[in-house]
Amino acid sequence: MILLETIAEPVAATGMFTWAWTMIAVPAVVAGLLLVAGKLSDAWGHLLATAAVFWSFAIAVCLFAEQLLAPATERAVSANLYTWFTVGQWDFQVGLLVDQLSILFAMLITGVGGLIHVYSIGYMSHDPRRRRFFAYLNLFIAAMLLLVLADNYLVLFVGWEGVGLASYLLISFWQHRPAAAAAGTKAFVMNRVGDLGMLMAISTMLAMFGSSKFTEVNAGAAGTEPMWATLIGLFLLLGACGKSAQVPLQAWLLDAMEGPTPVSALIHAATMVTAGVYLVVRSHALFEAAPIAQLAVVIVATVTLLAGAWIGTSQDDIKKVLAGSTMSQIGYMMLAAGIGPAGYAFAIFHLITHGFFKANMFLGAGSVMHGMNDDVNMRHYGGLSKAMKVTFLTFAMGYLAIIGFPFFSGYFSKDHIIEAAFADNTFIGICALIGAGITAFYMTRLMLMTFFGEERWLPGVHPHESPKVMTIPLIVLAVFSVGIGAVMNFWIQTWLEPALGIHAHELSLVPTPVGWMTMAVVALGVVAAWLVFGRSSIPVVAPATNNPVTLAGRNVLFGDQVNDFLFVTPAVALASAVDTTDAKGIDTAVDGLGRAFLGLSTQLRRLQTGYARSYALTMVVGVLLVGAVLILNLVG
Amino acid sequence: MTFPWLTFLGLLPLVGGLLLLLPMGKGAARTLGLVFSIATLAVAAGVTVLHVTGADLAVQVPWIRAFGAWWALDVDGMGLAMVLMTAILTPLVLLAEWEPPANRWGAQAFFALVLILEGLSLFVFMANDVLLFYLFFEATLIPTYFLIVGFGGARRGYAAVKFLLFSLAGGLIMLASVVGVYVVGASQGAPSYLLQDLASVRFDGDLGRWLMLGFLIAFIVKAPMVPLHTWLPDAAENSTPGTATLLVGVLDKIGTFGMIKFCLGLFPEASLWITPFMVWFAVVSIIWGALGAIGSRNLMRLVSYTSVSHFGFMVLGIYAFTTTSMTGSIFYMLNHGFSTAAMFLVVGYLAKRTGSYDIEAYGGVQKVAPVAAGVLLVSGLATLSLPGLAPFVSEFMVIAGTWSRYPIVTAVSLLGVVLAAVYILRMYQRTMTGPVTDHTAAHFTGRDLTGLEKAIMVPIIGVLLFLGFVPQPAVQLVEPTAQATLAYVGTTDPAPVVKGAK
Amino acid sequence: MMNPENYLILAAILFVIGALGVMLRRNALIAFLCVELMLNACNLAFVAGSHITGTLDGQTTAFFVMVVAAAEVVVGLAIIVSIYKTRRSTSVDDANLLKL
Incomplete structure (x- = not known):
């Protein structure tokens, strides 16, 4: 394979790269410290946790700088830490791979993560369990970094489960609320279903290649039988679906909004949910050997991007609209990742721009909630642009970025994906295009309902701007939402070229026909939303409707009902069947045996008359x- | 002759237990019991050091010449892992049961019985002679019976008799096989119960299969596998947390331990013959146990059902016949001891405050007793095999090792992994989260875990974390057992299909 | 010389009488005598057998039986006497304490 030869072998870690492990260790240790130290660390825990993330960020930036200075073939660096375990013919090392792909993630995670830590200092200032919150956030950062920096699938899986745990803990952070506790459990269990895919994929890799190291799996991928390569691909896709809330494992993401808003921004928008995209891109060699698996990725992605957008159009909870939007945008990334070498760089590109503008909007939504007594219902908002200027302006930057307003960051990244989709298959391209239109529609609806129109505030609510500790991260993120796309547009392909074995395409600033079409569809979406929601007043209670499209959207496409019907009800029935069999079946048989002997001996006793x-x-x-x-x- | 360390190791707690039967004050008895259990731990640590440095610890003294029975003790990696686990858990159990339920017998009797049980279990794990193994195997039932019947819950009588009858029935079938082994051995010129002598005896054909089944059924009862598992939930529900820990954590391991050492070690051919059946049988146990745990309304029952599921994984790993899966199984035996101990002991802490094991009796505990909730969560995460905690490594080894031979079976068994998340997190959700119930507020406010209770959990969770991140020493300890067993059975690991083009 | 089988027939008759006596009579002393009768029926059979085979084994065994019978009489009579002392009865049916 020509493509594979271009992937450079990672070089051994020297200099700064020997510090890479501290990126993971420092937040992990701080998390443990804060949990064990208990109330002693209440006063300074959040500061220490924030400092730990900035430490990781500093290291990541330094490593990035070193990579920039190094020649293209020596940028990928591997650092083996220690032997985890060796058994039979298999050798499991804990090792890190800092290459062009993972360093981008590391910077995104620690950069956005650091800003969200700062924001949380303000957002959680009144929560008595703030220290614990920061401990969990640090745990998340450590696990997420382990996920993206691992040099083999098993260690990646450790991070994968680690972020799942952190996500569980943070979704159900307000445990006294039954809905939050249930949402956490649901998220973890659905992620576990995805984890099955991961476990099966890793097991198959071990059986096929005798190793789960990226380098060895990539090297062996081309020589794998198509059936097994396809299976591995589908297993990985199952894992990715769980983590990235792709159909059919999407139902947990909207419930996950029960968590504190910074969590939604960090975990359920910017970083963790994109791990599935990372996984698919990282496993590109396997997917290239398995066209059927690639096709499955494309189908799942397309369905998800439309489903997420659909959900986004009919929710009234501001966070749930954003969650539906996240699903949809990750669908775009998955689509790009599934298309093949033409799309990898754009998947990562959109992932990064999305990380910034979606975190920006989630934090903005948090800021709105902060001023509205934690009300999330957009029907109770309206006219907030005057009350919260900074929040409004930063949110607007995110809005323009996500709908793909020219020269905002989403414009570059999303357009590339849509173009790549058209190049791959016209039908898929049209779906992606429609998705872009719906995105513009629901985001405009959100903007209109929240920041414009008449004030529908509940009595006793006095919207106010958030403190500086919250607005400064917003401003930083807004700047990135605007500019990161233009900065990375011409650079990302060349940068990722050696890591992913792709060839850069010529890009031009002049829109292509597809680009013009996209702009037209987006404009259509914006206008449609304005016609529906901008001109007339919005009822405070959602109007009853029989429109099946709206009903399905409000009920999250009936995902819960389907899961209940297909899995929960049968599982509960089976559990009670087991209970009954044990108590009534097996135990009755055993007790019956005992009684039979008792009866027999009672009869035999009569023979002993004493005469x-x-x-x-x-x-x-x-x-x-x-x-x-x-x-x-x-x-x- | 060198000092018989293994004999000394087993006798030490036995002597301690017998000493405790003498009349003495309650305080003195508890201190003495603890001293003996810690001394045993120290000797076990010493034995480990000796084993690692390569010393020959085997003891071999003729015992009943007429039967060819020997007082033969030895430890391999697996035996040593079990010995260490037993020796570590016993003092922790004694500390956790410092004040056993007062309604029946006193603390002195409890300490004495636990020490006797420890001594007998140690001998079970060290015995290198079939008859000796059998005797200690049966002898462990006696202290366990009294531990259940003397300190247990409402239906302790029923539970104890049920436990005893299941175990005795299995034991009797095994006795027939033990006799058969001697007869066959004698007919082939090796009238001996010593394992080394029996290694050269061939148990072929139908006879070998019947003899193997005799052993296997006893071990299936012990390692409870569906459908012979129903004694376990009852026994666990009706015993104290300490007893349940020893029962599930230590005694049940004799089942899987015996499968490797005796079923595979004596009857390789018959074991291969039964493999297809056992593999599916294990899968049934995995899923059955998990579903049973989901359906449980009692915390002790829930934990014991999770063990049924986990024993399924161990058996699956054993009968997959790959180095990885079997090493994983043995390692799982070790980890499961600690994760179950953590679960049972935490549940015990909770019940000590509310007096109930019913899930319904809890709710919102996290708010008033965060440390208890946190410890329960960590124990639960270990039970559901979260990476970073030791059971993950072993479960992964079982899954990956089995996958290379039986992908479909493994895929079905993975349902158990999902169900594990369901039963643990549902339990946690129902007991620890949500609004604080009146019942919880009354029993838990200001009564989070005490210093002693936390101190007991530190080594258990410490071991789980340590072996989660640094499993290599333990894996290296137990892998030779798996390799030796597989070499004896004569199977080789499947080779990688694709040669990586490095 | 009589046919030696007649001795055997006599022994059998005596044995059956003894056995029936044990089963049918309630008086412990009579039952006891019947036991003796059975023992002696056996002795007769042994001696007859000895005569038939022309060896001394049967005769020797007969002596053994006598010794055992004597010992048994001692123990048995002692039991009967003590039961009579406590219960004022020698009926075997009154002494059914062996029943579970």
């Missing part, structure tokens, strides 16, 4: 029987 004469009779009868047998034997 010597009857014993003597028994004896005589016995003697006679023995005699008879002997005689019969003698005769016979």
